[in-house]
Amino acid sequence: MMFWYDHDVDGWGWFAMSAGMVLFWALIITAVVLLIRALHAPHEHTHTPTAPTPEDILRERLARGEIDEEEYRRRLRTLHAGPLKKT
Known part of the structure; x- marks a missing residue:
């Protein structure tokens, strides 16, 4: 019954998990920043075109x-x- 413990995550597994978490949070933060910018950006149609x-x-x-x-x-x-x- 010891085979359950033979599947530990090696160094590359930890690296992949860490990189995945960093990318996940970077994606979440980027999405929030873009959403905030889009909501607070001036609307193009409110500006009158220059003559x-x-x-x-x-x-x-x-x-x-x-x-x-x-x-x-x-x-x-x-x-x-x-x-x-x-x-």
Whole structure:
């Protein structure tokens, strides 16, 4: 009847058990941290999108082919020149 005691866990068994417990708790802690972050993260739909800048609109019009490169550069220079002075 001594065969019940012949199945002790050897060094690799203890290592595997220890590594398994460390991985188990790391997984639990990671899940809790991610859950807390997800619950406290700001919602994306509450932010209003930023309005496109005039340069963005010009780039989009050039990309769509509504204006050519010469027109794009002329309008960009006008935008960067600032407001027109009245005389």
